[in-house]
Every structure is written in C-alpha cells, then in structure tokens.
Amino acid sequence: MPALLEARGLHAGYGPTQVLHGLDFTVEEGGVTALLGANGAGKTTTLRAISGMVRTTGEVLFRGERIDGRATEDIARRGIAHVPDGRGTFMELTVEENFRLGAYIRRDAEVQADFERMWALFPRLRQRWRQQAGTLSGGEQQMLAIARALLLRPRLLLMDEPSFGLAPLIVEEIFGIMRRVREESRVGILLVEQNANLALELADHAYLLETGRIVISGPAAEIRRDEAIRRSYLGY
C-alpha cells in the first residue's frame, strides 16, 4: 500500500531562487508528521509545493498518484486541505460563509453533520456564526482556518505554523484540538512548526529541514530525546 503522500527529489523555488533542493519524505495516513527547521529553511515552501502554489520539479505522489504540476484547486479536490501561513480565511465573509466554502467541493449529505462536529470542536466559532471573519481574534481566526480545512474532509491536512502570533494559552487550546482531530479521524497531518517542542509532542515522525535539504529524519520521540539534535538544530 502506498504512503498517503510521498515526495521524491522535490525541488521548488520562486523565480530564479531555488528554495528546496531535492526533498524525499513521506506522510502516513492517520498520523502527524512534523516538518521542523529555522526561518527560511523551506518549510512553508514545501507545503506550497505540495499544494501546487509554486513551480516544482521532482515527484509528489498522493495515494500513489502523481499530483505535481497540477493546479492548486485540483489538488484540493483530491483531498488535500491546506491551512496556509497567514491563515487564509476569507476576512470579508462571515464565519458561516467560510464554513460553506470549506465544504465547497463536497456533494455529500453530511455537510451539516460536519458543521455540527466543528461547532463541538470549536464552540467559539458557533458564537461568532454571523460575524465577519475579519472581526475575529487571532486565535479564533486560526480555529476558523482549521475548521475550514477540515470541512473539505481531507485525507491529508497541511498546516503552516498554527501557533504563529498567538498567546501561549490559545496555542495550548489549538494543539489540544488537533490532538482530538488526530484521535477522532483518519486524516494524515503534515505540520510545519517553529515551536519544535510542541510539534514533537504531537507528531509521530519528524523531518528536520536546513536550507532546503532534509538533514535529519526519524520518529518524533527519538528526536525529542536526542540532546545533540535538540541543541544544534532545535535550540531548546
């Protein structure tokens, strides 16, 4: 059985600048894979490369099928949801409309049931139902972005720094929710995070990125325990 997502020799960049220099990695179904590294290592670009938002060479296989070179919307339609950096909610639209857009490609009858699931997961969003997304707090917007992504019913969820710019208490809350998502659904998660400690706590497997190359990979628990790695790469 093929891995949920597999990248082989993935290169990507912006115009003449190459950012990724041949990455090989896999994401397994139903698990959390963490992508760690310093600023500018290429973490965000990796997610964008998977989503077809930057020009790439190399292969990206999703459930055994090539998706590299496809349009972003086609990749989304195959079941890859992406919570981008800067959250990517529709600020001008209401929470409800953001929910509806999350489920835009779905034709099944369970959308309403999924709405209710999301209300249970993010009770705050229910209170803000008719409010413009732009008026929400940072934490609420992040929650909305995650809810919006989950409403696609993805098999793979790409998350770009869900802790970014949020107060520690809110971060704690969001990671708690993600733990629940992990337990309750079979979605595979590829998590990009600056906060390595938090990410490794949640993840099963981790890759460490340095200037566009993978320098270390292994089970998250092992990396957490390895003091040398922690000191030289993760800085805590």
Next chain:
Amino acid sequence: MSASKGIPASAPMVRAPAQRSIAGWQRAAIVLLGAAAALAPIWVLDSFPLFQLTMAIIYAVAVLGLNIVTGYSGQISLGHGAFFAVGAYATAILMAHFDWSFWATLPVAALVCAAIGFCIGFPALRLHGLYLALTTFALAVAVPQLLKHRALEGWTGGVQGLFLLKPDPPSWLPLSPDRWMYVVVLVIAALMYLLAWNLIRSRIGRALMATRDHPTAAEAMGMDIASLKTRAFAVSATITGVAGSLSAVAVEYVAPDSFTFFVSITLFVGMVAGGIASILGSLFGGLFVVFVPNIAEAISRSAPGVIYGVILILFLFVMPDGFAGLLRRLWARAFGPRG
C-alpha cells in the same frame, strides 16, 4: 510576459560602444545626412502626401508628449487629446480674433498648456494608475462638449469652429505655404525631440524612471516625487500642446469635433505601437497613426478603429516595447556582440 513594463533597459548598453567609436566629423556627417533626408520630401512629394507627412510629424510630437508622462513617468493618461485641443485653440483664437501671427501664438499655446498641465499634475499625483486613466478617459470624452459650450462660443466659434491660414514663407524662400509648413513643423519637432531627449538623459529623467519603477525606494532616497511628477506633467502637456498648435495651422481649421475622445486614443495607440518609454518610438507612433488609418480607410470606415484595437492588443501581448523595441532587437542581432 517578457519586458512587460516596456522598459528598453538594453538601449544604452547596445549604443554606448558604437558612440565611442564614431569620430566627430562622422557624427556631423550623420546629422547632415539626416537633415537632408528629412528635408528631401519637400522636393520629392506632392502636396497631399507632404501634408500627410506633416501631420505624421505633428502626431509624433504629440505622442512624444504623452510618452513622457505615461511611458517615462508611469502615469497613465487617456486624455492627452485635451492638451492637443488646448494648444490648437490657443493658437486659433489668437490668430482668428486678434490677428496674431502664428509665431507669436506658439509660445502662448505652450505656456497655457504648461500651466494647465502643472495644475492637473497635482490632483493626478493622488490618483493611482487606474484612477488617473479613468479620470483622463472621462476628460477625453467630455472635451468636445466643453468646446461647444455656449459660454465659450464667442471665442471658439462653437460647432462651426475657426478658420485660419498657414504662416507665409519668408519672401526670400521660393517655397509654397504647404512646403514651408513642413519645414516649420520639422524644425519645431526637432526642437521638441531635443528637449525630450535632454530631459530623459538628465538627472530628472533618471529620477522619473526610478520613481516609476521603484516609488518607495526613490522616495526613501530623498527624491521629491511630487514635484518631479508634476513637472513631468507640465512638460508633457507643453509638448502635446505645441503639436496641437501646429495642427491648427497645418489643417487651417479647428472645430470641437476634431478633438473627440478618438484623438486621445490615437495618441495612446501611437505610443504603444511606437514604443512605450521610447523617444524614437514616439516618432514611429506618429507615422503609424497617420499612415495606417489612411490605408485602412480604403477597406471600411470602421477599419482604422478595428486595426488600432487589434494592434494595441497584439503589441501588448507579443511586442510590448513596440516598433522601437523590435528595431533595437534587430539591430542588436545584426551588429551586436556575438557568442
């Protein structure tokens, strides 16, 4: 799209070595040859083709004016026909109502246009590319209506317009007024091109292009963008106004319906076809907008407009640096460094 900003960045690099290798006498010879070639039509052409060539050069001047503000300064004007009209009417009114000679009206037309350009330059500063385009578009559409207005009728002659005469050639010159007109237009056009050339090569010209391409950086470097752009607007209006003044005497008639919205569009098409931000391109633009419609009118009354539209879109898609860019590339291929 390649070079979609339409900036002929390669121009100086191609030309610089060539200039160094040309001796002084050679340059003088080239200038003399050029002058001779420019004057040759007086003896070669019949009066109608000569009139067309005269108009082409007048339009080349008007396009040059537009190019300064839109090409070099990056402010999109779809209403330069208004300055063309003001220049034409300034000359026509002074000649028809006050019996001034053409020569005396020319500086007045230039000054009036400079002043109006300067005044329009201020609100234009506040308007981003698109909004300025929109406002000048509206201006272009409204011009004929303004010219026809009752309050101005005493001066403008209303719908009937004003008739005037070409300047007489000096008595010692055995030239007809048509041929003399051509010489006059040629000399004034040469002066305008020289003025524009010097402006663009100067510190002001470089600053203009810097503000067009990198406004924030230019401002951070202490450039007074507001004053630069307003002055560019004034110079641009002046040049196009002088062209308008020349057109009034060359045609010997001004009327509101000669200055419709289509004149502004013609100048815009000339600029794109000739080459955005190119002095030489403006010259091609003038030739283009006079001769191409003349040929096209044979097909249908609508053909010139359709061809303008097609050329405009085609050039923007495949040749955004216009004829001038094409020539430059051909030149570089023929004489450029190899390997």
Next chain:
Amino acid sequence: MEALAHQIIAGIATGGIYASLALALVMIYQATHHVNFAQGEMATLSTFIALSFIQAGMPYWVAFFATIAVSFLIGVAVERLLMRPVQNAPVLTHVGVFIGLLLIIGNLTGWVFGYTTKMFPTPFESDQPLFGGLVSAHQLGSTAVTLAVLLLVYLFFRHTKLGLAMRAAAYNPRSARLVGIRVGWMLALGWGLAAAIGAVAGMMIAPVVFLDPTMMLGILLYAFAGALLGGIDNPMGAVLGGFAVGVLENLAGAYVVGTELKLTVALIIIIGVLVIRPSGLFGRVVLSRV
C-alpha cells in the same frame, strides 16, 4: 414643483441604467482590480444583437433573454481570450487591452450594423398617462426591470453556492483555490454576468437615447461616476451611486448647467470623488500614496 418631481423621476429611471452598468463595472473591479473601459461598447453591441433578433421576427421578450444569453457568452469569451493572458501584467497593459477591446467592439459594431441612428422598441407602452403624466410607461417599466435585475444579482451572490464561490475568488483567490474553487472560471463567469447586466442596461436605455454605435460612451461615464461615488469595491454602493448620479445629472441639466454640459457633470463628480474621498461614500479606503 411638478417639474421638479418630473426631473427626479426621469433621473431615477436613467439612474437605474447607470446603476446597472456601474454594477457591471464593480463586479469586474472586485475580481480583478481593473476597470473595464469597454463595458459600454459591449452593452451597445448587445443592444444591436437584440435589435437584429427583433427584426428577425422574435417576440420582444424572447429576444431580450436570447440577448442576455449571447452577451453572457461574449463576456466569458472575452475574459478567456483576452484578459487571461495578461492577468499578471502591469496596469498600463490592462488599460491598453481594455482600450483595444473598446476600439474593436465599437468599430466592429459600426461596421456590421452601420452608423445611422436607429429606433429601438420598448415593450412598455401605455394608452393612458400614468400618475397624471408624471412618468412614462417606459420609465416605469425599465426601472422595474432594472430593479429586478439588481435584486436577482443580489440574491445570486448572497444565497447561492456559486455566488459565494465567486465572492470568495474575488476577495482571496489564493485561499479560494485551496478550497477547490476554480478561480479562473469564476473570473470568466463574472465577465459573463457583467456583460449580461450591461446588455439589459443597453436594451433599457436604447428606446430613450436611440441606438447608434457610440450610444454608451457617455453613459459609461455616468456609470464610472456612479461606481466611484458609491465606492468602486462596493456593489450596493455603486448601485446607489448610479441612481444618485442619474438624479443629479437630471437636476443639474434642468436647473444648473443645461443639457450641453451634462457629460461635464459626470467628469466633475469623478474628479471630485477621487480627490476628496477616493473610497467613495460607502467603499473601503483606496490606498493612495504620493
């Protein structure tokens, strides 16, 4: 007093046309941040197509809806063929392509249908004077049609999935792609809708101003003025702005400047709004840096 009421009613009737065209402009502006200078010419072409349908023997309302459908397709085609290739080009290129489009459509219309001014039928006739002669049947009918169009457009954007997707694509194309919306097609649809709305505006104004290839040039100016007055990124604002400009134009024409300077009224509104309040009455602030 009755003359004043007359002017205001006439202003509302033409204002509805400006409002429709302003809405068409705003729809494309919201999605692309560009103003379609050829919107008026496209509407004129649509009106000529309607006239051909009617002259070919179609009943008015059949021709009306057929024209809307054809115009929609023309709008989609224009976006796919002409706007798609330059979508990331600088403003100057866009303005140039719009002007090119204006020239091509305007002149082709003249080429095919001729430059003579033509009568265009109205479906709204009445034998008795309405409301004591205050309002003509066509004014009443065209205002109703305009309002119906505006209401339909509103319902479409508010309450349909496709309408929501189009708004999402306009506000945030990157995120729209991430939820699987085909943003490119949403733009084309927007162009189609704008062309269809323009077609209705053309068919409603043609009986009043008569039909010729330059019919819409001045009307486009009022639509610009209306869109800017209401806020060019706000559809509701643009609609209100269109009505306001219609009334203003009529009152100014009747009591201040006379009919000869009506276009100048539009010009003054445009300049006034842009210089004093670039975001319009209801729009968000347009960044304007010197």
